[in-house]
Amino acid sequence: MVNNKLLDMTFRLTIICAVAALILGIVNIVTEPLIIERKRIEKEMALKTLSDGDNVGVVQYPADSDDLHMDLMALLVEHGVIGAEDDLDEKELITSIYPVDEAGTVTKYILQLEGSGYGGKMILLAVFNLDGSFVKAKLMENNETPGLGKKAEDPLYYNMYMGRGNSSDPVPVSRRALADSDAEAVSGSTITFNGISKALALGSDYVKLLGGNN
Amino acid sequence: MFNFLKGLFKENPIFVLALGLCPTLAVSTQVVNAIGMGAGVIFVLIGSNIMVSLLKNFIPDEVHIPAYIVIIASFVTIVDLLMQAFLPALSSSLGVFVKLIVVNCIILGRAEAFASKNNVKDSIVDALGMGIGFTVGLLIISLVREVLGAGTITLFPMGDFSGVIKIPGLYDAPARIFSLSPGALLVMGFLMAGFNWLLSKNKNKEN
Amino acid sequence: MTYVGIIITYVFISNMILSQFLGLCPFIGVSKDTDSAVGMGFAVTFVMSMASLVTWIIYHGILVPLNLEYLQTIAFILIIASLVQLVEMSVQKFSPAMYKALGIYLPLITTNCAVMGIALINVREEYNILESFTAGFAGGIGFLLAIFLMSAIRVKLDKERVPRYLKGAPIAFVSGGLMALAFMAFDRALLTNLIG
Structure with a gap:
């Protein structure tokens, strides 16, 4: 039973x-x-x-090259993105590379970058010219706080990076490198700002190295 | 009618019974999240109440909790998949909290306390009342938090309307703490006190 | 992230209760006196560590290879429910004294958002098995810390004069809010400065 x-x-x-x-x-x-x-x-x-309607090429991935990696780290240290002893794995942080071409010549690169914000992982699509200068970006997946970090979803947020990133003017990675009004705007969401800046700085330096090779 | 109204006010799941609090505070940073979460909970609550009520004679008493949990988890997964497919923006801003509906005490609580003892019709009414009571509570909290904390009211984008109402004055200088976790707990505490006051005032009138 | 980083993150910076709102029900419900709060805290820590381990194994060992990720919710909640049952039975059998202390809290843990939450967070953050276990354990300790502090505050509050409508849960929420405010000092920037 x-x-x-x-x-x-x-x-x-x-x-x-x-x-x-x-x-x-x-x-x-x-x-x-x-x-x-x-x-x-x-x-x-x-x-x-x-891409402003220009042709977006086939997706590529960061090359598995030690030379490129060493050069990239040297650039990042020079721009104050990481410390001299630190090391980043660009193959984990740059998840896709899309070349943008105008009539067959590559003019820009769109990078899919991974950054770490207040709410964890953020995925960012960012456009760079061949000299590494920043054009624009769009924040895709994120868990940032509304009213604070979520402001980075607004395209206007990226005006403070506009045109920066070429060899004479690196991407700002600390609030000190910003104009006063911009520094004011990101206060209260420093973690988001740091995460995005670091990702963009990495992307900019990577494109710089890539630009010469292609 | 009584079953329906009690969930809205006298037994409001959030302010009076203090059930289902984790998702309440976590997703109440934007009004649109509150609406989405509320809709999800209502769907799961109705579905699980119907199933539990239908199966009340089939489910053996000794294992009723695991059986209820399986039923609830199935409905939660359905909501999760549907949201990912049709409302991606909402799904990404609710994050893990869609899946966490499964441990929302309101749902298991109603299955156990009401649906397992009543017929299907009453169970649906009970689910609707409780679900709407939950949604209204969530809406009030999110309205307070978003207006004070971000200076905006975020609804669904429709046509020319971007979905975000900016409140002049507050948008430029919001009290950001309300968007963050301490603000949520403070707002919850004071709203609960307000609810207590309203209830006691009501009671005095009845006497 | 290093293991120390994970521990600091889940105990202080992303404290289960005070910054992620996971496990609020027992935080308010079982914090009226210190003994039961601590008991609940230990029981949750144990279940969270175990659940992180087992859900990781099931998720990466069965669900992912079979392409059944959509059964995640149902699988996790069943694992947690049976784990809680198992813990309850074994504690009852092997340590009646401990069962007496923890017994009544164990069934409540099934519907504790913190346990389910950490299992889902482990998947989202793509932790490996040891990182998952560490996160589960640290999350539990964070829960224990928060609920212990809360109970100490509420014991004091009992002796104070509290406005009538704020008595009980409302004042507990307000106190929790102030605690969360203090915990905001544990910023993610702190972690960066500490261990890079």
């Missing part, structure tokens, strides 16, 4: 679990392609806006 009851209980619970899993499977089959498609379109739209 006891056994029977246990069996019955297990049986009923199993049925509930099986039905639940089945329903979820069906919902997943319906929604999964939609989710993937939606993400693709979202990225395509962002790339289109950022």
Whole structure:
């Protein structure tokens, strides 16, 4: 009798679990392609806006080259992005590279960068000229605080980086390197600012090295 | 009717029963998040209440909690997948809190206290009342926090309207603390006190 | 991130309760006296560490290889529920004294957002198994710290004159808000300065 009851209980619970899993499977089959498609379109739209309608080339990934890595670290140290003993893995922080070309010649690069903000990981699409100067950017995934870090979703936020990043004028990585009014604007969301600046500085220096090679 | 109204006021899940607080405070930084979270909770609550009420004779007593949890988790996953597919912006700003609806005490609480003892119709009404009560509570908190903390009211973008109402004066110099965690707890405390006061005033009138 | 970094992050900077609002229900409900608050804190720490470990194994060992990530929520909550049950039974069998102290809090942990929360955060942050365990443990300690401090405050509050409508939960929330304000001093910048 006891056994029977246990069996019955297990049986009923199993049925509930099986039905639940089945329903979820069906919902997943319906929604999964939609989710993937939606993400693709979202990225395509962002790339289109950022490239100003110029042709966006095939996605590339950071080269696995020790020489490039050493050069990059040297540049980052020189620009005060990292300390002399520090080391970054650019292959983890630059997740995609899109060359933008005008009639066949590459004029700009769009980089997908990963930064760390107040709410954790931030994904950023940023456009750089071949000399590494910043053009514009769009903050994609993020968990920043509304009213504070979320302000970085506004395209106007990136005006303070505009044109900076070439060899004579590095991307500002601390508030001291900003104009007073800009420094005022990012106060209260320093973590977000630091995360974005660091990502942009890395992107700018990477493009500088890339620009010469292509 | 009584079942419906009690959730809104006398047994308001947030201010009176103090249930489902984690998502309440975490997502109440923007009005649009509150609406989305509320809609998600209402859907899960109605779904799980219906299923629990239908299956009340099928589910063995000894394992009723695991059975309820499976039912609730299924509805939560459905909401999560649908949100990712159709409301991506909302889904990303709610983050893990969509999945955390599963441990929202209101839902398990209503399944246990109401749906397992009542028929389907009453259970739906109960779910609606509790769900709307939860949403209204969430809306009030998020309205206070967003207006004071960011100087904006964020709704859905429609046509020319970008979805963000900027409040003059506050937008340029918001009291940012309200957007952050201490502000949430403070607002919650004072709103709860306000609710207590309203309830006691009401009671005095009845006597 | 280093293990020290993870510990500092989850105990102080992203404290489960005071900055992420996970586990607020017991924070308000079980903080009326210090003994039960500490008991709850230890029980949660234990379950959070175990749950981080087991959910990691199930997620990366079964769900990811089989492409079943969408069953994450249902799998995690079942793991947590059975884990809590298992802990309850084994504590009852092997240490009746401890069961007496912790027993009544154990069932409540199933619906504690902090446990489910840390399991989901581990997935989001792409931690490896040891990092997940560390995060779970540190999250639990952070929970313990917050709930212990809260209970100490509430014991004092009981003796104070509190405006009528603020009595009980409302004043607890206000005190929690002030605590969270103090915890804001533990900034992410602190971590950068400490360990880079």
